[in-house]
Amino acid sequence: MPSSLSLLSYGRFYIPLIILVALLCICSTLNSSFLTWETGTAPSIPHEVSSVPCIMSEELRDNTNEHGLLKEGLLVPSSGKHLLPFATGPPTECTRVENESFIPCFFAGDHRANEQLGLTAMHTLWFREHNPIARALLKMNPHWNGDIIYNEARKIVGAQMQHNTYSHWLPKILGDHAMKMMGDYKGYNPNVNAGIFNSFATAAFRFGHTLINPILYRLNETFGEIPQGHLPFHKAFFSPFQIIQEGGIDPLLRGLFVALDLAATNIQRGHDHGIPPYVDYRVFCNLTSVEKFEDLHNEIKEPKIREKLYGTPLNINFWPALMVGDLIPGTRVGPTLMCLFVTQFQRLRDGDRFWYENPGVFTMAQLSQLKQTSLARVICDNGDNIQQVQPDFKETGL
DSSP states (O other): OOOOOOOGGGOSOOOOSSOOGGGGOTTOSSOOGGGGOOSSOOOOSSOOOOOOOHHHHHHHBOTTSSSOOBOOOOEETTTTEEOOOBOOSSOOGGGSOTTTOOOOOBOOSSGGGGSBHHHHHHHHHHHHHHHHHHHHHHHHOTTOOHHHHHHHHHHHHHHHHHHHIIIIIHHHHHHHHHHHHHOOOOOOOTTSOOSOOHHHHHTGGGGGGGGOOSEEOOBOTTSOBOTTOOEEGGGOBTOTHHHHHTTOSHHHHHHHTTOOOHHHHHHHHHHHTTOOOHHHHHHHTTOOOOSSGGGGTTTOOOHHHHHHHOSSGGGOOHHHHHHHSOOOTTSSSOHHHHHHHHHHHHHHHHTOTTOTTSTTSSOHHHHHHHTTOOHHHHHHHHSSSOOOOOSSGGGGOO
16 A cells, blocks of 8 residues: 655654554643543553553653654564564563563553553554654754654644544444534534543443454465464463564454453443443433333343343443443444443543644644544554555454
């Protein structure tokens, strides 16, 4: 896929859809739209994001010069691109099995970047986006110092993340009806709280766990299985050595666009956070009240599923009920989940004064160029040797 992006006053370079979480430092000298997402999650592709203390953000930066770069790890000879740097300090989960590897965890803006190899590959993809942009900015603006370059690069990639999340991912998940409910962007509203509400972070957005495949497919350039084979998901946790020693991130990326007991964890998380029962959220979403299981027939049509939930409708746990709701045609969610998604993502957008479409954040010419990005473009640019990918990557549901 040939590149076609040009940011006019910024010069020609490729722009990503999401910035590495390292760029979310909440006390940065340059405010960004990410400052509203301090509560633990953010609408990524779809990956959960945590805000990062300033000290970690500084540790991620390459302060040996004034180029506004992130630190880089091992060089991949075949592509000339770098992996994430290694974490330093005491031994971590990644070296827990001595007979496997002594390779430490990678260091990224979110400690969960090492949790499983799919996440590690995606973090590496976004990490590789920042430095080319920073170098292009320095070339055009040699009088800028490192802080300005760093933060301007962050601003650009942040805008791309917002655009791709709302323009490409959400429509695939929620469908046309929900996008109409959300409405077009009309500007910053200071009366809207853009924070993440508890039920969304701990239950609603966890619907993505239902999309996880038990096998991480690892594919070569012709989309065949690599010699090391596909990887059972339970063997992909905290194992960066499998990226370094078994083909890099490309096999994982190809597998992601082809193809833990998270459910129990999500239910317990709801208990820990004191999430109200499912029936309370039906009221919030203007659905019918529930006194008996038959009252759920519009959203959970299968009687056996309704009866298995709990002894009484008042005890229905929030997360399981969200997951078993009948999908609205053209979407991947049921009515209650759609309501919570629309509410949360509308607040994130409208209550964010640094939203990329808010007048003054970017010029119209810059905004036009920013809206031309796609995840497919990012993968082609930042994989080691990705030659083929679907133009509409979000059709895969990643």
